[in-house]
Amino acid sequence: MLxxxxxxxxxFIAAALIxxxxxxxxxxxxxxxxxxxxxxxFVYLAQYIPSIANGQVIENTVHWIPAYGINFTAYLDGxxxxxxxxxxxxxxxxxxxxxxxxxxxxxxxxxxxxLTLFMGAMLGVVxxxxxxxxxxxxxxxxxxxxxxxxxxxxxxxxxxxxxxSLLITIFGxxxxxxxxxxxxxxxxxxxxxxxVALAGxxxxxxxxxxxxxxxxxxxxxxxxxxxxxxxxxxxMEAPTPVxxxxxxxxxxxxxxxxxxxxxxxFGGEMSxxxxxxxxxVFTLFWGSFNAVRQTDLKALLAYSTISQxxxxxxxxxxxxxxxHFGYSAESxxxxxxxxxxxxxxxxxxxxxxxxxxxxxxxxxxxGTRDIRRLGGLITLMPITFTFAAIGSFSMAxxxxxxGFLSKEMFFTAILRISEAGFFSLETWGVLIPIIAWSAxxxxxxxxxxxxxxxxxGPYQEEKxxxxxxxxxxxxxxxxxxxxxxVVGIFFFPNVLGDYILxxxxxxxxxxxxxxxxxxxxxxxxxxxxxxxxxxxxVVVIGALLYIYRKYWTVVYRLFPEKWSFNELxxxxxxxxxxxxxxxxNNYMTGYLRDYLVYIYLxxxxxxxxxxxxxGAYSFDISGxxxxxxxxxxxxxxxxxxxxxxxxxxxxxxxxxxxxILGFGVAAFFVLFRAPDLALTQLIVETVTTxxxxxxxxxxxxWQKEDVPRKSRNVNLLIAVxxxxxxxxxxxxxxxxxxxxxxxxxxxxxxELAGGKNIVNAILGDFRAFDTMLEVVVLLIAGIGVYTFIxxxxxxxxxxYEDQ
Amino acid sequence: xxxxxxILRTVAKxxxxxxxxxxxxxxxxxxxxxxxxxxxxxxxxxxxxxxFIVYDIETVQKAIPVDFKKVAAFGAFLSVGTGFxxxxxxxxxxxxSFAYFNLxxxxxxxxxxxxxFEAGVALVVVGIVVTIILSISExx
Numbered sequence: 001m002l003x004x005x006x007x008x009x010x011x012f013i014a015a016a017l018i019x020x021x022x023x024x025x026x027x028x029x030x031x032x033x034x035x036x037x038x039x040x041x042f043v044y045l046a047q048y049i050p051s052i053a054n055g056q057v058i059e060n061t062v063h064w065i066p067a068y069g070i071n072f073t074a075y076l077d078g079x080x081x082x083x084x085x086x087x088x089x090x091x092x093x094x095x096x097x098x099x100x101x102x103x104x105x106x107x108x109x110x111x112x113x114x115l116t117l118f119m120g121a122m123l124g125v126v127x128x129x130x131x132x133x134x135x136x137x138x139x140x141x142x143x144x145x146x147x148x149x150x151x152x153x154x155x156x157x158x159x160x161x162x163x164x165s166l167l168i169t170i171f172g173x174x175x176x177x178x179x180x181x182x183x184x185x186x187x188x189x190x191x192x193x194x195x196v197a198l199a200g201x202x203x204x205x206x207x208x209x210x211x212x213x214x215x216x217x218x219x220x221x222x223x224x225x226x227x228x229x230x231x232x233x234x235x236m237e238a239p240t241p242v243x244x245x246x247x248x249x250x251x252x253x254x255x256x257x258x259x260x261x262x263x264x265x266f267g268g269e270m271s272x273x274x275x276x277x278x279x280x281v282f283t284l285f286w287g288s289f290n291a292v293r294q295t296d297l298k299a300l301l302a303y304s305t306i307s308q309x310x311x312x313x314x315x316x317x318x319x320x321x322x323x324h325f326g327y328s329a330e331s332x333x334x335x336x337x338x339x340x341x342x343x344x345x346x347x348x349x350x351x352x353x354x355x356x357x358x359x360x361x362x363x364x365x366x367g368t369r370d371i372r373r374l375g376g377l378i379t380l381m382p383i384t385f386t387f388a389a390i391g392s393f394s395m396a397x398x399x400x401x402x403g404f405l406s407k408e409m410f411f412t413a414i415l416r417i418s419e420a421g422f423f424s425l426e427t428w429g430v431l432i433p434i435i436a437w438s439a440x441x442x443x444x445x446x447x448x449x450x451x452x453x454x455x456x457g458p459y460q461e462e463k464x465x466x467x468x469x470x471x472x473x474x475x476x477x478x479x480x481x482x483x484x485x486v487v488g489i490f491f492f493p494n495v496l497g498d499y500i501l502x503x504x505x506x507x508x509x510x511x512x513x514x515x516x517x518x519x520x521x522x523x524x525x526x527x528x529x530x531x532x533x534x535x536x537x538v539v540v541i542g543a544l545l546y547i548y549r550k551y552w553t554v555v556y557r558l559f560p561e562k563w564s565f566n567e568l569x570x571x572x573x574x575x576x577x578x579x580x581x582x583x584x585n586n587y588m589t590g591y592l593r594d595y596l597v598y599i600y601l602x603x604x605x606x607x608x609x610x611x612x613x614x615g616a617y618s619f620d621i622s623g624x625x626x627x628x629x630x631x632x633x634x635x636x637x638x639x640x641x642x643x644x645x646x647x648x649x650x651x652x653x654x655x656x657x658x659x660i661l662g663f664g665v666a667a668f669f670v671l672f673r674a675p676d677l678a679l680t681q682l683i684v685e686t687v688t689t690x691x692x693x694x695x696x697x698x699x700x701x702w703q704k705e706d707v708p709r710k711s712r713n714v715n716l717l718i719a720v721x722x723x724x725x726x727x728x729x730x731x732x733x734x735x736x737x738x739x740x741x742x743x744x745x746x747x748x749x750x751e752l753a754g755g756k757n758i759v760n761a762i763l764g765d766f767r768a769f770d771t772m773l774e775v776v777v778l779l780i781a782g783i784g785v786y787t788f789i790x791x792x793x794x795x796x797x798x799x800y801e802d803q
Numbered sequence: 804x805x806x807x808x809x810i811l812r813t814v815a816k817x818x819x820x821x822x823x824x825x826x827x828x829x830x831x832x833x834x835x836x837x838x839x840x841x842x843x844x845x846x847x848x849x850x851x852x853x854x855f856i857v858y859d860i861e862t863v864q865k866a867i868p869v870d871f872k873k874v875a876a877f878g879a880f881l882s883v884g885t886g887f888x889x890x891x892x893x894x895x896x897x898x899x900s901f902a903y904f905n906l907x908x909x910x911x912x913x914x915x916x917x918x919x920f921e922a923g924v925a926l927v928v929v930g931i932v933v934t935i936i937l938s939i940s941e942x943x
Contacts (some may be wrong), residue, residue: 063895072890365885423844675837679829683845687932690852754901754913756835763839764917768897772920773883775927779879782931789938 004060004074004646007044008127011120022109031099034112037121038091045076045084052081053499055506064133069190075129078503082342083126083250083257085500086349091119097239097357097478098492098791100471101364102407111151117518118144124248126257131190132179135173138218141254142169145246149238161234164569168231169221176218177256179720182211183265196264196510203269211264215258216275226283228564233302240360243298248305253290256309258318263338267320276317277417277432283310285435288442292549297359297369297454300446301352304395307439308348314436315341315410316685318417331509333416338508340409342501343521347394347402347489355391355450356483358384360474362454371449376459380468383476390483395449396542397440397535400722402421402489404535405521407440411531437534443740444542445549459729493521513765600718608725611732619731651696659689664744676759687741808857815857822850830925838922844928851933860941870884871937875930882923885916 016517022030048058058076095115102108104202121144143166150162161344180190185196186202202208209328224232232252236243247253261275266272287307294300314379316749322331345542362377363369363385378385394401397408414433461467470476488498545552587598611617641660648654662685669678749761763771830843854863886897901915 062890062893064890066895335871376868489823634830676842678841679842681836683842683849685920687849687936688853690856691936691939694936697940752918753804753899754834754915755917757833757837759837760833760839760917760921764834764920765842768886768899768917768920771924772897774887775877775882778931779875779927782875782934783872787934 001731004058004076004127005062005072007041008074008123010041011116011123012060012123015117015120018113018116019109022112023374029063029099030104030108030112031095034116035092035095035099037116038088038095042085042088042092042122042435045081045088048076048081049485049499052076052078052372052503057128065221070132071130072133072231073129073191074127075193076127077507078505079257079342079501079507080126081259082500082504083253083348086253086346087119087126087250088121089601090349090353091115092247093353093478093481094241094249095247096427097244097360097475098239100475101241101311101360102239111148111239114147114151114395115242118246118251118278125254129192131192131195131411132213135177135180135611137172138176138254139173140223142166142222144677145169145235146252148242151239151242151733152237155232155237158237161231161237165231166237167573168313169230172218172221172228172701175214175221179211179218182207182214183771186211192261192265200268201509208266209271211271212269212276213252215262215266219255219258220279221255222258223252223277223313224283224306225255225313226286226306229287229306230565231565233299236296236302240298240356240363243301244353244356244360247302247630248356249349252305252309253339253345253349256312256341257295259313260338263320264323265740266508268323273320276320277314280310280312280314280317281432281439282433283307284437286310287444288439292449293553294444294446295371297362297371297374297450298356300371300450301355301359303444304446305352307443308344308352308395310408311436311439312341312344313347314432315344315413318413321417321422323511324422334413334420334447335509336409336506337413337417338499339497339505340406340413342504343409343493343497344406346496346500347406347486350482350485350489351391351394351401351403354387354479355395356390357475357479357482358388361471361479364475365466366468368463371503373460373463374454375457377468378455379468380459381455383470385451387476387479387483388455389451389480389628390486392447392451394486396444396605397538400490401486403486405490406574408531408535409521410436411534423588430672435498437538440534440538440562441542441545444538444705445546448542462582467735469646477763497521524635573761597714597730600722604718604721604725607729608721610730611725616735617728617732620735621731624734624798628671629785631668631734634664634667634671651699651702652693653697655689662688676757790793811857815853819850819854822846822853826850830921831918834915834917834922835852840924841928842862843921844925846933847925848929851929852936855888855936855940860937871930871933873925875934878926878930880923881926885920888916893905898901912940 003176006291014034018034021033051058062072068257079188095112098111099113102111121137121140125134127140128134128137135624139151146162147167149165150158152158153162183195184190186205186207187198189195215230215519221228235247238246263272284307286311287303287305291300291303291307315337319341320334321753322338324336325331325334326434342348359369362374362381365381366377368374390401394403397403398653414436418429418433440532459468570763587594638661641657641664645654645657648657662681666678666681669675669681746758746766749758749765753761753765755765824844826843829838829846830840831838833839833843851863851867884901889896889898894899897920899915899917899920901913901917903911903913906912
């Protein structure tokens, strides 16, 4: 069945069609067309919920490059299903919201094209089984999110934020690619499932730890873990629907997904446990600590996302300890953390999506997101306030909202892990609950800031751009549905748990699958449970700190701005820009002669050096055919022509004589019975001669130049050396054979490709990939020439850059 | 700059058609004898270049109102598209196929998917060669 692969492709097709539709039907908001895509996909994926819950998997392969084991395998199991449902479900809501959020003056065609492109890339990431294909989609999410963040590209801050996210996530992506290649080197397969099946068999391999670290780098950069978190706050320059979608529900979760997906491969190892848990817990603390100091609501939410992602990450780290034991009472004990992580993953998407939309509504209605200017909106925007309160209280971990349940489970997990006696937890393990608990206090504080600073207190109309009003009803639908989910999941958590989370758990612990891991969600653990008292502690201390915050927020001044990672990033970027400008200015002299000298020198050193080093200059002409009169004649004519170019009096003469050389080569091809090459050479020679003539028409008169004797000698030396190296290469080529010849394969061109012309069968059938890429290169080169000549920068465009 | 080149114009009118016929022949014959998409495209482009030299650019563009950048882009799309087309039949990317058919008038003829791929190559070559020559010669 092909449908799963097509489901990934559909958003890409939509992305191609949307700009066309946008031009044709300007009256209807294009978002109404875009929303069809995620809705259909959501319904399509949702039909698999019962069969996936029964332990089935859906799988389909399209062969791509089978020779290298790279196939487009779509694979749907519990873990992919959670993410895929979030991508399409939250995607539909975000598009619905954006229809009312973005005015039709924006270039909506682009917006929805980027958004559907991103959706397809994200589905590709979570549904691909092949690591190479996964990597391709992974980088596509970076690129499409770059386009989305820079949607308002007229603003410098948008462009900077987009560049920052691209640089950081692509850096991680490259690291991940190397990690994947290492995994391939260890296991010999690109398929994640096959690697999982081999898991445990290669833990002693010397590449195991490097592969783990490199793969984690990809995951950490994508899901904004410390210290790579700095791109997420800057990415908030994107339109709010984008923030709600990419930066809370989907793209940042790709890193989480990757960690979950690779847990069966690397999990159960001490270094994996400490890296994932440690980075996660610290990110949790750092994000929540910094969120409190923010004054922009969106920046605050960005830091809160960082901290929540850290929390999910740390739970996956703790859960991976279960793999250490195989199936036993202990493993089911620790596996609870993974369950909690998956649960919080879903919960976070619901409440954070709603909160971003609420902030968007506030921004849209009053024109500011600065909490120092907001306040008293509760009476004017009661519905918005309700959604904000539901989202925030859920994030703070209060009942009756779903965040309470997953936060309780998080506390359970950290308490259990701190009691464990493995992985040298005895020494450092005691820090985990302390850091995590204090991070939750800060989480509580910033959640209260969102609700109370925005909606209570004095209403300062003079500081707002527009008077506050409820938004149009359409804008409230999407956050309303998410808020309903927040409450609904609290009252019926085990529906989600049994149908969605449990199958996902089975795909993270394939070795434990089939065993009852004994997980269920309950809101009430009894008065004697320590988790309850930890929550009570968070609320009491958090409330006190919130009320008296003006007395202690001075601690933030202890961290000077210039010691932050942001400053380090800008410093490195500025430094590289400065140095590369200096270096480039040094060698880009503007003289064509200099550039030719670089090229020739490189050629002489690289090719000549290689020949000298490998000793490949031995030639043997004994096997050559005798030279006939025709060949000798053509060669002599060409030599005369080559020498007479030096004495040509005008450019025209030089060009025409030069073309004699080309036609001479064509004549050689005819003699050696290579009609294809001869034809090509003849026409290429004709066309390039015309091109030469066209280009030379614009040059000034050819004058005798006064070249200093010294540089003339250098030129002579380079010319002679290039000639010598070329001759040596041409003569040595007959002898050197680095690889076994494959020409016998092409002799079957008639049986295999139905072509009597072997040259064409090679170009079109056997090595069509080369030809295809050559065609693309030709296209790119042509576009390059065109833009160089036609699209010169206009003066008035320059100011545009600095807005 | 008006040059009186009556002979060139008269000859070109006939020669262009010969070149275009040759281009079509080369393109279609490519699978079994010398020719193919690249050469066919180049020959076709050289016919256009001849027209540009003999007549001026405006005249030719009026006669052939085609945006050659789009031709090139469409060609690349076609070539890459045949690669993805193979995936629909569950064979590796860029797999080509061929079969023999008994067509009226032509008799038994070989039809191949490579022809579509080569058509893309030819269109890219035509589009790019003409675009480059036009953009250089228009830049006065």
